[in-house]
Amino acid sequence: MNQAIELPKVDELVQELATIQQTGSKRIALLGSRHVPITHQHLIEMMSYALVLSGNLLITSGATGTNAAAIRGAMRADAKLLTVILPQSLERQPLESRQQLEQVMHLVEKPENDHLSLGEASALCNQEIVSRCQQLISFAFHDSRTLLQTCKDAEDQRKLVTLFYFD
DSSP: OOOOOOOOOHHHHHHHHHHHHOOSOOEEEEEEOSOOOHHHHHHHHHHHHHHHHTTOEEEEOOOTTHHHHHHHHHHHHHGGGEEEEOSSOGGGSOHHHHHHHTTOSEEEOOGGGTTSOHHHHHHHHHHHHHHHOSEEEEEEOTTOHHHHHHHHHHHHTTOEEEEEEOO
16 A cells, blocks of 8 residues: 655756756757658647747757658758757668758768668667757657657656657
8 A cells, every 4th residue: 555656856856947947048859750740740840940049959850750840940940050860871861851951050970870770770869869958859659669768768867858749
């Protein structure tokens, strides 16, 4: 009957509160599923536009869907505040993504991951993105294993995580 409730440590709470209350620019990662309805893509694009317009640095990856929408919004607001980290080399990206990615000023390619499956390379890419951010915003389905693991990893690193589900 008696179960111990594990409370967060005081230093973790202080760090999270400081991140939430920070009024200056933040490094915000925005990641999500490739399979996103167009209406949701427009909302994500508006969110990234507003985040960058507010002076935040946006970090994302180069996939279609959520990440492409985030890139569009950030590029419209201020291309200098956008960093895109690819899981593999630019040549390994789909043609429709490549055309958009070639316009990104701060593009990080990972050709050393070209021999990996896209899933493995994406997991490594997400780890790097999380290591560079203060806050993670993610759009996922309940069965999006890689994204959900990324959110858990970010929480373990005491990052502020906001997770939106499509389903």
